Amino acid sequence: MSTVLDEDMGAGAGQGAGASRRTALSLHRTELVLALVAVAGFGVLAATTGGNILQPGTMQAVLQFLAVPIVVGLAQMVVLSVGQMNLSVGALTGLCAMAAASLMADSGLTPWLALPAALLVGALAGLVNGTLVVLTRINGFIVTLATMSVISGLRFSINGTGTYQDYSPGLVRLGRADVLGLPVVFLVAVATAVLVWFFFARCVAGRMLLASGGNPFAARLSGISNDRSVVLAHLLSGLLAAVAGVLVVALSGSVNASVGDDLLLPSFAAPIIGGVVLTGGVVSVLGTCLAAFIVRLVDVAQAQYGINPRWVDLVVGAVVLGAVLVSQRRGKGSS
Amino acid sequence: MRVRCSQLVKVFPGVRALDGVDLDLRPGTVHALLGENGAGKSTLIKVLTGVHRADGGTVTLGEDGETRTVAFSRPLDAQAAGIGVVHQERNLVPSFSVAENIALQALPRRAGVVDRAAVRDLARRCLAQLDLDLDVDQPVAELSVAHMQLVEIAKALATDSQVLLLDEPTASLTADEADRLYAVVRRLREQGHVVVLVTHKLEEVFAIADVVTVLRDGRSVAGSVPLATLTRGDVVDLMVGRAHTELELSERSVDRAGTPALELRGVSTSVGHRGIDLAVHRGEIVGLYGLVGAGRSELVRALLGLDSVTGGEVLVDGDAVTIRSVGDALRRHRIGYVTENRKEEGVFLTQNLARNVAVTVWDRLARFGLVRDRDEKDLLATYRDRLGIRLSGPDQLAGQLSGGNQQKISLAKWLAADCSVLVVDEPTVGIDVRTKAAFHELIVELADQGLAILLITSDLPEMVTLADRVAVMHERRITGELLNSHHYTSMSAQVIRLVHGESAVDDPPAA
Missing domain, CATH: 3.40.50.300 (P-loop containing nucleotide triphosphate hydrolases)
Incomplete structure (x- = not known):
């Protein structure tokens, strides 16, 4: 009767429950701090660049390229909610982007068929991840490390190192369009975030994921299948990675097999900085979105000030480490 | 319903x-x-x-x-x-x-x-x-x-x-x-x-x-x-009730005149113990009895530096000491701790037996930082004979042994370290009756050889069989201390009364 999530019950259960309790209480504070940092950072950037990023074109670019980080952050957040990790998020985003482009360019499908097909690919890959974790009882970290390599390979098998272009002028036009000054891709990302929020806040299935992540023992005694929660979390993670892939296809106008290579760190950065608990049970959609925005500001600052791009990863990595450290300290401090 | x-x-x-x-x-x-x-x-x-x-x-x-x-x-x-x-x-x-x-x-x-x-x-x-x-x-x-x-x-x-x-x-x-x-x-x-x-x-x-x-x-x-x-x-x-077929041990005499090997005077700890007085002499088995959660293992953990002693004095052979870590306890004060959870804390399940026994003395065995397999195996052979450990060979993994033999390996580890004080925590939980009796004999034998033994057990018959004195702990305080008469009915009644906060002497049990 043991399940994947039960493994760390035992002595760790009380401790884990205590940690997530404290984090639950401080979550609103985290969101507030993030909002303040986002506003302050944006203000400083606007002031020091002489209002440069407030100009319509620049602002649109800022938001356009925020869409994918938000969605991959959510893809990671969904698996974190049950205390798991998904290392294959970036590779899967790339695979789904390539699949969509290939179906349009090579098979001549309309975007109306190609995009849903890409979403299906992502959901299936997620289903495989989750099923493997539950059936083999191997740690999700290892399983997705392996599937990351497999997916990475599949990504290259579609078109080698070749690039797809001009697969659907209409789609790309839509991807670069905006409504009332807000880019369509950004609006899609926000809509996705709202759906994810609704799922976790209101849907029975979402509450079950959080129960499994928050206290697997209590969840099991309440008749919730922790195994089902794990599979569902991975499936949704795959689906969200596919949404990110579709956004890339719509936004960039040309894709190749390297898409997704640089998404793994951002996928962890957004939820972790956003206050999501690594051991599961507590998620924050708002925090994840705000954190993705702050990371995006680091990118923008790099471009605006002409800083060596290498520094961006270093800064983001340091901030992630700092965020984890702070939440740990907070956990210890109040015990 | x-x-x-x-x-x-x-x-x-x-x-x-x-x-x-x-x-x-x-x-x-x-x-x-x-x-x-x-x-x-x-x-x-x-x-x-x-x-x-x-x-x-x-x-x-x-x-x-x-x-x-x-x-x-x-x-x-x-x-x-x-x-x-x-x-x-x-x-x-x-x-x-x-x-x-x-x-x-x-x-x-x-x-x-x-x-x-x-x-x-x-x-x-x-x-x-x-x-x-x-x-x-x-x-x-x-x-x-x-x-x-x-x-x-x-x-x-x-x-x-x-x-x-x-x-x-x-x-x-x-x-x-x-x-x-x-x-x-x-x-x-x-x-x-x-x-x-x-x-x-x-x-x-x-x-x-x-x-x-x-x-x-x-x-x-x-x-x-x-x-x-x-x-x-x-x-x-x-x-x-009455204990069933308990091992009868020959009467032991303990010399309590000398300096205790380990003594606590008014010790308080960071985990809530207050005013703990306890002494263990050479060759003596002192039992520490209490309900699960009374704070017995916690006291020992604090004593060994896993939590901290915040007040009072700890004396080893009459000298006041401060013990900062288990390594400190082992190497400087020769106090060993045979833990309650042998699977989690006592042995390395996935390592071979020779390594399990030698781990406490690696620095003694090592030459230029290297430990030779042969030295580890010799050590294991010594304790296999002394403790009667049933094993198939020194390369057998600790996880493959029965509970009783795992416990003996855990014990051998501390004996190898040449301890003079041994804390034994719930030694026979989950061990079958025959091995249990053998283990009891072993513990008494160790005491006869001059070790000071602090025995923590929740098994009352075991306590009455082994201990020379019994200290009872309740809610992190010592509520009483009894000389063990090894007479189960009267001892158990007195101990239980102490546990439930009643005086041990006011109601002499009908024995």
Whole structure:
């Protein structure tokens, strides 16, 4: 009767429950701090660049390229909610982007068929991840490390190192369009975030994921299948990675097999900085979105000030480490 | 709903945890389930709640007219049958609201979306049944332990539990909070529920229970007896009983004139011990007895530097010392600790035996930082003969040994380190009877060789067999110390009285 999530019950259960309790209480504070940092950072950037990023074109670019980080952050957040990790998020985003482009360019499908097909690919890959974790009882970290390599390979098998272009002028036009000054891709990302929020806040299935992540023992005694929660979390993670892939296809106008290579760190950065608990049970959609925005500001600052791009990863990595450290300290401090 | 258990048997490898238990739970009663550590209470609860399957006997539900025999194979079966259990604050999701936790077993829903109004209604109904006024929207994490427990009771009511098992419900409650809980329990009784109270506190039993079942060695020695017919003394006598076939050891004499090998004077610790006085002499076995959770292992952990000693003096061979870590204790003061959880703390399950024994003395064996296999194997061979460890070879993995032999490996490790004081924590838990006797002889032999031994055990017969003196700990204080007469009936009665906060001498037991 043991399940994947039960493994760390035992002595760790009380401790884990205590940690997530404290984090639950401080979550609103985290969101507030993030909002303040986002506003302050944006203000400083606007002031020091002489209002440069407030100009319509620049602002649109800022938001356009925020869409994918938000969605991959959510893809990671969904698996974190049950205390798991998904290392294959970036590779899967790339695979789904390539699949969509290939179906349009090579098979001549309309975007109306190609995009849903890409979403299906992502959901299936997620289903495989989750099923493997539950059936083999191997740690999700290892399983997705392996599937990351497999997916990475599949990504290259579609078109080698070749690039797809001009697969659907209409789609790309839509991807670069905006409504009332807000880019369509950004609006899609926000809509996705709202759906994810609704799922976790209101849907029975979402509450079950959080129960499994928050206290697997209590969840099991309440008749919730922790195994089902794990599979569902991975499936949704795959689906969200596919949404990110579709956004890339719509936004960039040309894709190749390297898409997704640089998404793994951002996928962890957004939820972790956003206050999501690594051991599961507590998620924050708002925090994840705000954190993705702050990371995006680091990118923008790099471009605006002409800083060596290498520094961006270093800064983001340091901030992630700092965020984890702070939440740990907070956990210890109040015990 | 009436629940009757008849001749329940549950066998674990080497142990008959339940060996013919009868239990009759009648609606509208508070039923106390008593027994010393290891008597089988937890196992009985686990069988009743579907965590374990009984190996024999029957459980029947229902009144005389219509009864059915059930065998629960998982917790949900027991729940569906109306048997709910309240664990100690383990059964709630901390970030969820009170309402959602109460309703979690069957979240009211509409098209996959949680019906929050219905969730709140259900929670309010359950809380009202307990006469409780809690904010149902508050996250459980913000509640006190006492309130969490009450929420758990409400949660059990949400699935219409007719039988509620409360496992040590007042262990972490203040007196006021406990009174509040008793009020809830009485209310449940009036409503026709059965409340089963598992507890160590006799005052609690006499305050609210109607019927009592006493377990001893896996048997029910008093099956569902009305409490009104019993006195406190009767209950203690029932719990203690008579030890069965114990190993008879030759009389030992201990010289307590010299300086104790280890002495604590008024020690207090960061984990709550106050004014602990305790001394162990060379060649002496001092037993430290108490209920599970009395703070015995915690005292030793503080002593060895795993937690900190905050006051008083620790003396080794008469010198006041400060012990900062286990390494410190071992190398500078020659104090070894044979841990309670041999699987987690005592041995390296995935390493070979030679390495397991040699780990404490690697720095002594090493030449230029390298440890030769042969030296490790020689060491193992020495202790294999001395302790009678049954192994197939030095390369065998510790995880492949039986529990008793693992424990011997754990012991060998500390003997190899040439300890003069050995703390042995629950040495024979989960070990079969024969190995247990061999282990007992071994411990006495070690003491005869001049080791000072501090024995922690919850097994009273073991304590009476081995110890020269017995110190009793209750709620992190030493409540008394007795010279062991090795006479089970009188010793056990005195020890139990000390545990339950009564003076050991005022009522000489009829031996």
